[in-house]
Each structure stands twice: as C-alpha cells, then as structure tokens.
Amino acid sequence: MNLLGHDIFEAYMLICLVAILILGGALHVMYLKMIESMVKRTEESDFNLEDLMRSMHISQGSNFNIMMILSWSLLLVALAFLYLLTPSIFPEWNYFKIPRVASLDWGFAIFGAAALIPGALISIFVPKVYSYYQIHKRLKAIAAAIPALLLGSIICSVHLGTIYPASDQFYWNLGYLMLAAAAVLMILPISIGFLEAWRQ
Amino acid sequence: MRPCIVGIGGAGGNILRQFLQSQDINLMGLQFGRHLAYGGVKGLWLESATQDTQRQNYYGSLVQGRYPPFLICHGNVSEGSDTRRYLSDTYGFDLKAPGFDRRAEYLKGIFEVFEFDPKLKEVCLEEFKSNDNPLSGYMWQVGIRPHTIISTSSARSKLCDSILFIASLGGGTGTGFINPITSYVRSEEPIFPIFALGILTEKGTDKRKATEGQRDLGAVIAMYDLLTKASGEGIDVLILVDNQALVQRFGGNYTSMDVCIYNSLKPLLDLRNYPGDLLQDDSQGIRRVIWEVNGENNGSNGISRRNDGAGNEGLLPPILVPCYCIQAAHEGDELKLVEGALGKRGSLLPAGKDGRLFPCDPTKADRVLVFTRGFFRTEDIKEAVQNRTGLSENKIMVYRKLGGGKVEDMLILLRNPYGGSIGEHKRPGTLEWRLHDIISESINYIENNEMNILGFQSYKEITKEMLRKYFYGKDGLQDELYDCLERLKEGEAPVFTRPLRIFGNGMNALRNCHEEQQMAASDRASLRKMVKEELREIFNDQDCRRRIREILQS
Numbered sequence: 010m011n012l013l014g015h016d017i018f019e020a021y022m023l024i025c026l027v028a029i030l031i032l033g034g035a036l037h038v039m040y041l042k043m044i045e046s047m048v049k050r051t052e053e054s055d056f057n058l059e060d061l062m063r064s065m066h067i068s069q070g071s072n073f074n075i076m077m078i079l080s081w082s083l084l085l086v087a088l089a090f091l092y093l094l095t096p097s098i099f100p101e102w103n104y105f106k107i108p109r110v111a112s113l114d115w116g117f118a119i120f121g122a123a124a125l126i127p128g129a130l131i132s133i134f135v136p137k138v139y140s141y142y143q144i145h146k147r148l149k150a151i152a153a154a155i156p157a158l159l160l161g162s163i164i165c166s167v168h169l170g171t172i173y174p175a176s177d178q179f180y181w182n183l184g185y186l187m188l189a190a191a192a193v194l195m196i197l198p199i200s201i202g203f204l205e206a207w208r209q
Numbered sequence: 210m211r212p213c214i215v216g217i218g219g220a221g222g223n224i225l226r227q228f229l230q231s232q233d234i235n236l237m238g239l240q241f242g243r244h245l246a247y248g249g250v251k252g253l254w255l256e257s258a259t260q261d262t263q264r265q266n267y268y269g270s271l272v273q274g275r276y277p278p279f280l281i282c283h284g285n286v287s288e289g290s291d292t293r294r295y296l297s298d299t300y301g302f303d304l305k306a307p308g309f310d311r312r313a314e315y316l317k318g319i320f321e322v323f324e325f326d327p328k329l330k331e332v333c334l335e336e337f338k339s340n341d342n343p344l345s346g347y348m349w350q351v352g353i354r355p356h357t358i359i360s361t362s363s364a365r366s367k368l369c370d371s372i373l374f375i376a377s378l379g380g381g382t383g384t385g386f387i388n389p390i391t392s393y394v395r396s397e398e399p400i401f402p403i404f405a406l407g408i409l410t411e412k413g414t415d416k417r418k419a420t421e422g423q424r425d426l427g428a429v430i431a432m433y434d435l436l437t438k439a440s441g442e443g444i445d446v447l448i449l450v451d452n453q454a455l456v457q458r459f460g461g462n463y464t465s466m467d468v469c470i471y472n473s474l475k476p477l478l479d480l481r482n483y484p485g486d487l488l489q490d491d492s493q494g495i496r497r498v499i500w501e502v503n504g505e506n507n508g509s510n511g512i513s514r515r516n517d518g519a520g521n522e523g524l525l526p527p528i529l530v531p532c533y534c535i536q537a538a539h540e541g542d543e544l545k546l547v548e549g550a551l552g553k554r555g556s557l558l559p560a561g562k563d564g565r566l567f568p569c570d571p572t573k574a575d576r577v578l579v580f581t582r583g584f585f586r587t588e589d590i591k592e593a594v595q596n597r598t599g600l601s602e603n604k605i606m607v608y609r610k611l612g613g614g615k616v617e618d619m620l621i622l623l624r625n626p627y628g629g630s631i632g633e634h635k636r637p638g639t640l641e642w643r644l645h646d647i648i649s650e651s652i653n654y655i656e657n658n659e660m661n662i663l664g665f666q667s668y669k670e671i672t673k674e675m676l677r678k679y680f681y682g683k684d685g686l687q688d689e690l691y692d693c694l695e696r697l698k699e700g701e702a703p704v705f706t707r708p709l710r711i712f713g714n715g716m717n718a719l720r721n722c723h724e725e726q727q728m729a730a731s732d733r734a735s736l737r738k739m740v741k742e743e744l745r746e747i748f749n750d751q752d753c754r755r756r757i758r759e760i761l762q763s
Contacts, residue, residue, distance in 0.1 A: 044613060047584040051609075052483060060484035064611060067481060068249065070233025071242025143614040149234045205615055208539045209584065 019098045022185055026088070026192055033196030036203040037138050043206045065141045073149050076156060077136040080195055083159040085128035086121050087188050090166035091181070094120070095173045104170065117167055142202040152198070155191045162187040210477065210492040212404065213356040213369035214252040217376040217390070218383030219261055220408055222254040222279070223463070224375050226267055227471035228478075229277045243367070244276050248478030251356040251369050254279040255348055255390070257306070257382045271352060280352040282344050282386065285337070292333045292343055296322065299329075301668040304344065313430040314662075314679070314711065316385030318672065320345070320392075321712045345393030353394070359401060371402035371492030374444075377452075378431050379410025379424035388434040391444045402492040405435060405444045408470070409567070409647070411452040422654030423661075425647040429690065437708040439523030446499045448529045448622070451567040451643065458562065473533035473566060476580035476620040479610040490608045495578070498606055499624070500524060503575060525703050527625050529578075530640070532571070534564040535618040543585050546619040547593040554597060557638025564621075569640040570633075571598050574623035582610045583617025594621065628702030634694075641697045644704060648697070652690050655680055679711040 045061055094117075096103045110116045165184030169177060216225030229252045232245045246252065254268050254277070262268065262279050269275020272284065283305045286293055293304045302319045322329060323342045330341050337343050354360050358368045374391060376383025391403055410424045435447050455466040482489055502524070534549030536542070550564035551571040565571075577600060579590055587607045594605050627633070627640040634645035655662065662680060663673050680686050686709055693704050747753055 044611070048484065048611070051584045051586045052485075053587075054485055056484035064481055064484045064487065065613070068232070068245055070231070070245040072233045072236050072240065075241045076234065076236075146232065146234070153234050153236065202613065205538060206613055209541065209612070 019092070019181075022189075023092060026189060029189070029192045029196060033199050036196070037141075037199050040199065040203045040206055041141070043203075043209075047206070047209065062141065067140055067143065069139055069144060069149070073139070073144075073152065074136060076153055077139060077195070078132045080152075080155040080159060080191065081132035081135050082125055082128040083156060083163070084188075084191065084195070085131065086124040087159045087162040087166070087184075087191070089124035090121065090163050090170070091184050091188060094166050094170040095176075097169075097173075097176055097181075105173070117170060121163070139198055142198050144198045144202075148198055148201065152194060155194050158187045158191040158194070162191070210371055210402075210490055210495055211249050211369050211480070212371040212373040212402075212478075212492065213353060214250050214373045214375060215255060215353055215390075216252065216383075217255045217374060217386045218380055219256075219258075220377035220380055221375045221383045222256060222261075222265075222268065224406075224408070224467045224470055225252050225254055226277075227467050228252060228474075247475060248480055249367060250478060252277055253352050253356065255282055255352065255382070255386065256280075257282045257386070278352075280348060282348055282382070285347045285351075286343050290343075291336050292329070295329055295332050299326075299669065300672045301666065302672070303667075313384045313388075313427040314676065315666070316389060317430065317434065318676070318711045320389035321710055325712060342393060345390055348390055349394055349397060357401070359398060371404060371496075373404045373406060375406045376408070376431075377410060378407040379428035380415075384427045384431045387431055388443070391435070392438065392442065395438075395441070395443055399441055400493075402496040403444050404446050404448065406448045406450065406470075406474075407432065407435070408450045408452050409643075411456045420654075422650045422658070425650040426654050429647055429651040430686070433686075433689075433705045433709070436526055436528070436703065436705045439525055440500060441523075444526050445496050446526055446529050448531055449567045450531065454566060454568065470566070472535070472618075473531050473564075473620060476533075476582050476610060476618055479580075479582055481582075481611040483609045483611060486609065490580075498576075498578065499527060499529070501576070503604065525706075528627075528640075529622040529624055530565065530567045530569045530574075530626055532564045532566065532621040532623060533618065535616050538583065538612060538615055538617045541584065541617070543581075543589050543619070544593045544596075546581070546617070547590075547597050547621070550619055550621045551597050551623075557636070567640065568638045568643045569623060569626040570636075570638070571621075571623055571626060573629060573640075574598055574600065574626040576600070576604045576606070576624040578606045578608065578622040578624070580608045580610065580620040580622075581618070582614075583612035583619075585609060585617075590619075598623075625702065627704075628700055630700045632698065633700055634697045641700075645694060645697050648690050648693050652687060652694075655687050655690075675711050679709065685709070 041058070041062070044065065045058060048056070048061060092098050093102060094104045096105055104116070104120050105111050110119050113119065162184040165180045165187070168180050169184070214225055214228050216222045228250055229244070229246045232247055233240075233242075253271065254262075256262050256279055259281055262270075262281065268277050268279040271278035271280045286304050288305075290304070296302045296304055296319070300318070300322055302315070302322070304319065306315070320342070323333070333341055333343060337346070353372060356369050357372065358370050360368065372394065374387055376387040378384055378387075387405060387407070391405060394401070394403055407428075410421075410428055412421055414420050415424065432447070435444055438444070450470060452466065455469060459465040459469065477490075488494065532550040534546045536546060536549070548563075552563035552565060556563075557568065557570060577594055577598060579594060581590060587609065590607050590609075591602050591605045594600070595602060598605075627644075633639045633641040636642055659681070663676055668676065678685055689707060689709060696702075696704050696706075
C-alpha cells in the first residue's frame with residue numbers, strides 16, 4: 010500500500026464505514042437490554058427475551074420493508090464497487106484481477122450480481138431489527154432515499170471503473186459520501202430508538 | 210383489539226381518515242403490500258350523500274376495489290327499484306334521499322317499516338334475493354363483514370375482531386344510520402363485539418344552518434335508541450365525546466379535534482402488550498369487562514338494567530367517557546397522567562381543558578378501564594386512579610402496552626360516570642348537566658316545531674300520523690323526555706329506559722292507524738251530510754229568502 014496518504018485515507022474511510030455499521034449493531038443490542046430491564050422493573054411475573062421481542066414487534070409496512078431489504082442488499086454491492094472495482098485501493102483484490110469477467114461487456118453487472126449474493130443473505134435477517142422500533146413516518150420517508158444514495162455511489166464507482174487507469178478523486182469522494190450517508194440513515198432508526206429509551 | 214372502524218357520515222369519515230393514516234412510506238403511488246394503519250385496523254366510510262364522496266380524494270369506491278373505501282348506503286338500490294317505489298308510495302320515504310335529510314326519525318322510520326311490513330319484505334326479497342333490508346344488508350355483507358374474522362376470507366390473522374362505529378350525534382347520515390346498522394349487524398351476529406363512538410354535536414347553529422334544537426333532537430333520538438337496546442339487541446357500549454368540549458379546547462379547528470380523538474384512542478389500539486399479556490385486550494375480553502355487573506344486587510351496581518314489566522330483566526349498554534393524557538416519556542409519573550386525564554380533584558370546569566372528552570364527574574364512575582403506553586407498574590396505576598376516583602381496586606382494570614417512544618400516555622375509560630345524587634343536573638361539568646341541556650333543547654324544539662317535524666317532508670298520511678303519535682302522543686317521545694329530565698334531577702340511572710318505536714307494535718299499529726283514518730273518513734262524510742241538510746233547511750225558510758233578496762238588491 011502507498012503510505013503517502015492516498016490508500017491509507019481510503020482504508021481509514023472503510024474502517025469508519027464498518028464502525029458505523031458495528032455501532033448500529035451495538036446500539037440495537039443495548040436498546041433491547043434497556044427495554045428488557047425497564048419491563049423487568051415494572052413487571053411482577055417472569056418472562057423471557059423471546060416473549061418480550063414478540064411483544065415489541067410492530068409492523069412497519071411493506072413499502073418500508075422492501076426499501077430496507079433493497080438497501081441492505083445494495084450496501085454490500087456499493088461497498089464492493091467502491092473498494093474492489095479498481096486496483097487503486099486493493100491492488101491484489103479487485104475486479105480487474107479476473108480478466109475473464111473484466112473483458113466481458115456485462116462484466117460490471119456480473120461483478121455486481123456476485124456482490125449482491127452476500128448482500129441478499131444479510132438483507133434476509135438484518136432488516137427485521139426495525140420491527141422493534143417505533144419509527145416515525147417522517148423518518149421512514151427519509152429512509153426511502155437510501156436506495157437512491159446507494160445507486161448514486163454505485164454509479165460513481167462504475168464511472169471510476171470505466172475511466173481506469175485514469176482516476177478522479179472527486180467521484181471517489183462523492184461515491185463514499187453517498188455510501189456513508191446511506192449507512193448513517195440505515196442505522197438512524199436504531200440510534201433514535203436507543204436515545205429515546207436511554208432518556209427514560 | 211383490532212377493530213374494523215366504520216365511519217358513518219361526514220364526521221365519521223373525517224375521523225376515520227385519522228385512524229386509517231398509512232404508517233408506511235409513500236412511494237409515489239406504489240404499494241407493495243396492504244395498506245397499513247395504526248394497530249392494523251381496517252376501515253370503511255359509509256355515506257348516503259354521493260356529493261360528499263365526490264368532494265374528496267382520500268377514499269375510493271369500494272365497488273371499484275379501492276382502499277381506503279367508501280360505500281354509498283343505497284348504492285345497490287336502482288332509480289326504478291320496486292322496493293323504493295313501494296316505500297315512497299305507501300309511506301313517503303325515499304330510500305335514496307341524499308343525507309336522508311339529516312333527520313334521525315327519517316331513517317328510524319324507514320328501518321322500522323322494513324322490520325314489520327310483510328308486503329315490503331316480499332317486494333324486497335323478490336328484488337334483492339338474499340336481503341330483506343337493501344340498505345343494512347348491503348352495507349354489512351359488502352362493506353363491513355369482509356374485513357372481520359367472521360368473513361369467509363382465508364386471511365384470518367389480519368382480520369378484525371370487532372367493529373367500532375364512529376358517527377356524529379346530531380348530524381345527518383351518521384345520526385340516522387348508527388342505530389339501524391348496529392341493530393342489523395347484531396341481528397346477524399349475536400355476540401360479535403360492536404362498539405360505537407358517538408360525537409355529540411356542539412352548541413349553536415351549524416354550517417348547514419341546522420339549529421341547535423334540531424341537532425340536539427337528532428342526537429337524543431340516536432342516543433336514546435342506542436342505549437335502550439338491551440344486551441343482544443344492539444351495541445355493547447357507547448363511547449361519548451362532546452364536540453363542544455373539543456371546540457373550546459381547539460378553537461373550532463375540526464382537524465385538530467379529529468386528531469385529538471384519534472390520539473386519545475391509540476392506547477386502546479396499540480398491539481404491543483406487555484409480555485405475557487398478549488390476549489389481555491382482545492375484543493371479546495374487553496366486551497365481557499364492559500358488560501360485567503359489579504356483583505352487588507342492589508340498584509347501584511353499575512350496569513343499567515331494564516325491566517320490561519313482564520318480569521324480564523335485561524342489561525342496557527353502558528356509556529364510556531374517554532379521558533386522555535400524554536407526557537414526555539422520561540417523566541414516568543403515572544399520578545400526573547391520571548390527573549391530566551381526569552382533571553384535579555373537585556374540579557369539573559372548564560370543560561375540555563383537561564383530558565375528559567365529555568363532561569363528567571370521574572368519582573361517579575362505577576368501573577374504570579385504563580390503557581397505558583409506557584413503563585408502569587400495575588399497582589402504581591391502580592393506586593393513582595383509586596386516589597382520584599375513590600373506586601376499589603377490583604373495579605379498576607389496567608391494560609399496559611409497552612413504551613419506547615418519545616412519549617407515554619394514558620387512556621382512562623369511565624363507565625357510567627353519572628347518577629346517585631339529586632340535583633347534579635345543575636352542577637356544570639357533570640354528565641347529567643350536559644344531558645339535561647340537550648334533552649331540554651330537544652323538548653323545546655319538539656314543542657315549537659310541529660310543522661317542521663311533521664309537515665316538511667312528503668310523508669303520507671299514515672306516516673304523519675305515526676310520527677305524530679311517536680313525538681306527541683301519550684307516552685310518546687315528548688312525554689318520555691320529560692321523564693328523562695326527572696330521572697336526571699333525581700339522580701336515577703339509567704336515564705333512557707323504554708324503547709320507543711315510530712310504528713308502535715308494527716302491523717297492529719299500522720292497522721289501527723288505517724282504521725282510524727277510515728273512521729275519520731266516515732265521520733267526515735256524516736258531517737258533510739249534516740251540513741248540507743242544515744243549509745237546505747235554512748234556504749227553504751221564507752224569512753231567510755227575503756233577507757237574502759234584500760242583501761242582493763242593496
């Protein structure tokens with residue numbers, strides 16, 4: 010790796026992104042624990058966590074669920090496109106290391122489909138966490154912008170892949186910002202739910 | 210509970226819109242699944258005035274498969290319908306009158322006729338095959354039933370386990386329809402939970418220039434009929450809201466008033482029960498608690514009873530007054546919530562400034578249902594309510610739902626908060642005081658508007674006669690309302706006791722009326738004959754002829 014700034018910067022950005030997602034997971038676990046302790050404080054009889062989670066379940070609506078499943082699926086695709094499409098960041102691990110795919114007209118699409126598989130697997134389980142939060146309609150409306158942000162990031166990455174070996178830092182930064190904004194929006198319901206429970 | 214909410218008429222439709230707000234995101238018209246409302250409720254707007262449905266774009270036609278839907282009550286009655294023609298020719302009622310002229314007695318009359326006139330039933334069955342009532346049957350089978358768990362749909366997990374009718378008391382379609390439709394549904398489903406939310410009209414003349422007296426009369430007729438149908442004949446409970454109290458709180462902003470009613474009932478509809486209490490508030494359970502007599506055998510044990518004089522006693526549906534308060538979630542103070550909902554001890558006024566949605570004295574309630582959203586202990590809630598109402602612990606039912614949001618709230622439903630003390634009708638802020646007001650206005654209207662009540666419509670003579678007896682006859686509505694005032698003054702409960710019908714005991718009343726009309730006709734013939742004979746005698750008299758001649762010559 011180039012130690013003069015360029016690649017280290019992208020690596021740090023990747024760590025920040027992963028940290029955002031890990032933070033979301035941590036906040037969710039802490040939220041469930043807080044709710045459990047508040048219920049235990051006010052309930053005389055015993056209960057288990059599964060019963061509590063069943064009680065906490067709230068339908069968020071088919072449109073919202075579809076948006077979040079799509080978002081989590083696209084998140085991994087956008088991440089893969091931003092970091093693994095060109096050799097700029099990871100010279101040993103990138104799309105151009107598979108010349109059979111890279112030389113095809115639909116190479117980018119095949120790469121995207123391959124990244125979609127683990128994304129889809131994640132999206133089967135992760136979006137269920139939203140059913141434990143009372144998410145305000147305005148916040149849900151903002152969530153509708155997440156797939157658009159992720160698609161924007163993917164488009165920026167596709168542009169970078171198209172112009173390779175030339176590069177354009179502006180498009181990389183833009184792609185990253187869109188990806189980071191999408192990640193923040195995806196954990197926003199969890200963060201707000203945690204803060205509201207913590208205030209109690 | 211997960212009710213199918215049926216808004217009847219203009220007010221019903223406006224309030225229903227709040228309940229049916231989508232909890233999902235709007236994807237520019239795309240909808241990937243079913244419409245999601247708070248608490249998973251389903252809804253239907255029933256209206257009789259087609260022009261009102263055309264003035265909005267929220268509801269779509271149920272007949273065209275749109276959701277949220279509206280249904281025109283008489284939509285299946287054609288212009289040239291035989292049933293319509295028979296009803297019009299015989300009684301002067303129009304099945305397709307838009308808004309049913311905003312008179313409770315108009316629809317009451319129509320539905321009674323369908324119950325007892327065998328010829329009409331025959332015509333109706335011939336035309337509508339499976340329905341002996343084209344209005345109620347249509348609304349129930351096409352509009353309401355498919356959303357409930359008693360439908361034949363296979364998707365039972367998301368269907369509704371009760372019906373909540375919402376209507377204004379004192380308006381038009383809602384006031385007139387709420388009794389017929391609830392009675393019809395009860396006749397089809399003897400134990401299915403049926404609740405009614407009635408919004409009592411505010412004071413003054415409304416935007417359609419209907420006077421306070423006229424609207425109060427409509428409200429009284431509707432309330433009277435709802436509350437005098439014993440268990441198994443009509444609704445399970447009447448939840449009362451006073452629009453006058455809301456007008457004072459929100460300065461006449463009707464949208465804010467609708468939002469207030471919706472927010473007040475959200476704790477009832479929230480499905481997030483405490484773990485282990487998942488079935489605590491299913492509709493059948495709530496229905497049983499609402500009807501439960503408090504155990505003593507004397508007259509002051511809560512649920513009103515009706516004795517039909519033949520030794521048969523039946524329970525009458527109670528009144529529930531909703532009281533609501535909301536606060537920030539971190540406060541966790543149930544005492545503050547109770548005080549916010551019920552008002553401070555000893556204070557009944559100003560109406561609308563605390564959480565009571567109908568004037569009443571909370572200490573008069575004989576039972577209380579408390580729904581909370583937040584993290585509270587049951588004992589703390591009971592203690593706070595007990596302090597305020599004086600009720601014993603076993604008369605306070607607590608239903609807790611999980612909190613977790615920015616706010617926590619409490620809905621308290623007071624059962625029958627009236628009766629037991631003389632002179633309460635004079636104390637402003639009590640339920641007796643408000644009822645006394647509307648009943649007095651109704652009596653005043655009846656006494657001064659006979660022509661408006663009887664002469665305005667194209668009623669046939671038979672209908673006019675029956676209405677005259679219903680309003681002005683011995684033991685008719687006017688007499689009964691005077692008795693109601695006496696009961697209010699004496700602190701008796703229930704206030705409304707004896708069911709009244711326009712067409713009395715059905716075909717017998719009609720036959721009697723026909724006979725009376727025939728007798729009246731024969732009397733008139735005799736009178737005419739007598740007058741002719743008298744005149745002939747006068748003109749045959751010589752002296753009389755001379756005087757007539759002198760008058761003509763002068």
